[in-house]
Amino acid sequence: MLNGEQKTRDILSLPGIGKKRQEDLAKLGLKSIEDFLSYIPRRYEDRSQLKPFSQLINGNVETILGTISKVEILRPKKYVSILKVILHNNSQSIAAVWFNQTFLKNKLKPGMQVIVTGKVDFRYEKQIVVSDYEAYDPDGKQLHTARIVPVYSGSEQISSKFLRDVIYNILEKYLLNVTETIPEEIINKYDLLKLEEAIKEIHFPSNWQLLKRARYRLVFEELLLLQLGIKNLKKQLINMVGISHTKEKKLTDSLLNSIPFSLTQAQVRVVSEIGKDMEEEIVMSRLVQGDVGSGKTIIAAWSLVKALAGGYQGALMAPTEILAEQHYLSLKEMLKPLGIDPVLLTGSLTLSEKRKKLYHILQGDIKLVIGTHALIQDEVIFRNLGLVVIDEQHRFGVKQRLALQEKGLNPDVLVMTATPIPRSLALTLYGDMDLSVIDELPPGRQPVKTYHIMENMRQKVYNLINREIKNGQQVYIVCPLIEESEKLDLEDALRLAENLKTNIFPQFEIGILHGRMGLEEKEQVMARLRTGKIAILVTTTVIEVGVNVPNATVIVVENAERFGLAQLHQLRGRVGRGDKQAYCILISDPKTEEGKARMEVMTQSGDGFYIAEQDLKIRGPGEIFGTRQHGLPDLKIADLVEDRLILEEAKNLAEQILNEGLDIPKYQKLKEAMQIKFYKHSSS
Numbered sequence: 001m002l003n004g005e006q007k008t009r010d011i012l013s014l015p016g017i018g019k020k021r022q023e024d025l026a027k028l029g030l031k032s033i034e035d036f037l038s039y040i041p042r043r044y045e046d047r048s049q050l051k052p053f054s055q056l057i058n059g060n061v062e063t064i065l066g067t068i069s070k071v072e073i074l075r076p077k078k079y080v081s082i083l084k085v086i087l088h089n090n091s092q093s094i095a096a097v098w099f100n101q102t103f104l105k106n107k108l109k110p111g112m113q114v115i116v117t118g119k120v121d122f123r124y125e126k127q128i129v130v131s132d133y134e135a136y137d138p139d140g141k142q143l144h145t146a147r148i149v150p151v152y153s154g155s156e157q158i159s160s161k162f163l164r165d166v167i168y169n170i171l172e173k174y175l176l177n178v179t180e181t182i183p184e185e186i187i188n189k190y191d192l193l194k195l196e197e198a199i200k201e202i203h204f205p206s207n208w209q210l211l212k213r214a215r216y217r218l219v220f221e222e223l224l225l226l227q228l229g230i231k232n233l234k235k236q237l238i239n240m241v242g243i244s245h246t247k248e249k250k251l252t253d254s255l256l257n258s259i260p261f262s263l264t265q266a267q268v269r270v271v272s273e274i275g276k277d278m279e280e281e282i283v284m285s286r287l288v289q290g291d292v293g294s295g296k297t298i299i300a301a302w303s304l305v306k307a308l309a310g311g312y313q314g315a316l317m318a319p320t321e322i323l324a325e326q327h328y329l330s331l332k333e334m335l336k337p338l339g340i341d342p343v344l345l346t347g348s349l350t351l352s353e354k355r356k357k358l359y360h361i362l363q364g365d366i367k368l369v370i371g372t373h374a375l376i377q378d379e380v381i382f383r384n385l386g387l388v389v390i391d392e393q394h395r396f397g398v399k400q401r402l403a404l405q406e407k408g409l410n411p412d413v414l415v416m417t418a419t420p421i422p423r424s425l426a427l428t429l430y431g432d433m434d435l436s437v438i439d440e441l442p443p444g445r446q447p448v449k450t451y452h453i454m455e456n457m458r459q460k461v462y463n464l465i466n467r468e469i470k471n472g473q474q475v476y477i478v479c480p481l482i483e484e485s486e487k488l489d490l491e492d493a494l495r496l497a498e499n500l501k502t503n504i505f506p507q508f509e510i511g512i513l514h515g516r517m518g519l520e521e522k523e524q525v526m527a528r529l530r531t532g533k534i535a536i537l538v539t540t541t542v543i544e545v546g547v548n549v550p551n552a553t554v555i556v557v558e559n560a561e562r563f564g565l566a567q568l569h570q571l572r573g574r575v576g577r578g579d580k581q582a583y584c585i586l587i588s589d590p591k592t593e594e595g596k597a598r599m600e601v602m603t604q605s606g607d608g609f610y611i612a613e614q615d616l617k618i619r620g621p622g623e624i625f626g627t628r629q630h631g632l633p634d635l636k637i638a639d640l641v642e643d644r645l646i647l648e649e650a651k652n653l654a655e656q657i658l659n660e661g662l663d664i665p666k667y668q669k670l671k672e673a674m675q676i677k678f679y680k681h682s683s684s
Helices: 004-008 019-027 033-037 102-106 160-177 184-189 195-203 208-238 250-258 265-279 296-309 321-338 351-363 398-405 423-429 455-470 483-504 519-530 565-572 593-604 608-619 621-626 644-660 665-682
Strands: 043-046 061-077 080-089 092-099 113-121 127-135 148-151 285-290 313-317 343-345 368-371 385-391 412-417 434-438 449-453 474-478 510-513 536-539 552-557 583-587
Touching: 033 160, 061 092, 061 102, 061 127, 080 102, 080 113, 092 113, 148 160, 160 195, 195 208, 208 644, 208 665, 250 296, 250 321, 265 285, 265 296, 265 412, 265 434, 285 296, 296 313, 296 321, 296 385, 296 412, 313 321, 321 343, 321 368, 321 519, 343 351, 449 455, 449 593, 455 474, 455 552, 455 583, 483 510, 483 536, 510 519, 552 565, 565 583, 565 593, 565 608, 583 593, 593 608, 644 665
Parallel strands: 092 127, 285 412, 285 434, 313 368, 313 385, 343 368, 385 412, 449 583, 474 536, 474 552, 510 536, 552 583
Antiparallel strands: 043 148, 061 080, 061 113, 080 092, 113 127
């Protein structure tokens, strides 16, 4: 966007920014001049109409111009002060009031012309409660009033008003140095604003029409760069010669014969797609998407066993230690009849344990490794890595995936995700991959009945638990665990388990599972759960994957408002895996509208795609697909759902450009922008 050193120029050179302000701005991600230029307002307020005093409507937010005739400070109560300023315009007057801002008295002087925006209130006298103001500028340089005003996401220390001032100064000084990234012919073909004008209009719009065009231009460029990055990566991978895995089915058939269920038609189809890919010499790059409980774990196990059958090593990478441990425990159990013993490699191993495992991975004695980011460290060297399975790709960066691939002779890559993403969106987020969808749940399953209840109805929950356990079923009780108060949350969970044991269900065995337990201890608990000895499992560990206890029919989620919709849906998927009716009880007293909406969605539907759509509406796509989750570049302005038509145009154009060749001179700036945006961000 900017040239060379201007791009990263220290913001301390800007007026009004010292060391403390620099630190506060850094917390908002504003560290360079370019960061400010791409800091998009979160909304706009139309303050462009200056209303005559006679036309003001009680209760409305209005903007007015007046001349100050009197300034006074009133103190109606202790700790309350009111700055009252009388404004005149065409022989009419109104009182402009500020609460607890008496310091402004030194700035607001009689005879001065000001523009104020605020809520009109005629209850006591004709007055306007001011939310923003500025001195009238006869040259028309108004930033905070008398225009369409940008509202930025700030913080306690950094106000939107301060950001407007800083960004205006930056535009004055640096806007002419902005380098155009898109070739002239594309700008003309799609009727785009020039980048320079789009940046100016997105921050300080001249009118709504130009704001709309500015947004279109910036969304178009952002999605074009995203598509170029993804398609360029796909091009690199598509002809990469990899491993042609064995067609021998003996070991994979043994696996399928040893499990206590048959694959669904959808699973059979996906296994066939993976098998075909693995047997070809071209590197496999496939995404498997399946809702909670659709049976992704067996697909991962089958694929890893196929790689091992040909003498290769397999690796499964999960985003957190908890998920890595859960995969390890479930795969260990599943692969035991085949004599395959997986090994767990995480960051919490002791140095001697780690060294021992690394040595055996290098020698090729360890065939199957399950781990976290620890798997992509330089010190982990495989002898002959044939397949990499990645759980929940949206939590990994593209470069992290490539780093793991680089550990083998172009191993095949299989990505598993339970995040229900509409197909068009999946192809955007994972455009460098082929897509398989497990769109069927195992037969005989009944929808889980979900109820949202308040704390005062807890006894009803205990009655349900008692009934289900007497019928031979098992129960999960999940307590949320948040990092900031991990110790307190753990104490709450232990207290709850103790209370259940002592006062509520002394007749049943109650187990507890939490993050601070050792792996062996966790294995023992899971074994007792699987064999039916534990009736109630209280857990702080989010039991998201691989825990398959068909006998479990009740899951109770404490403080359910602390979980996101996707997580609640994942948790609900832990029950209802047999043919009995299952129940999900959400105990919560949500204080926010968002919290209430989440509870409502959960009780209405068990469909992962519907829940994902509602999550989009409640939280917005930025949080779900937008920034750091999927390892693609941060989306500053584009909304992958609302802007899907622009996305389609950008996708088609990216294909044309890559067919022509990104290296030709007219695309030089576009290529540079793509590399900076795509590869800089995907490594994080």
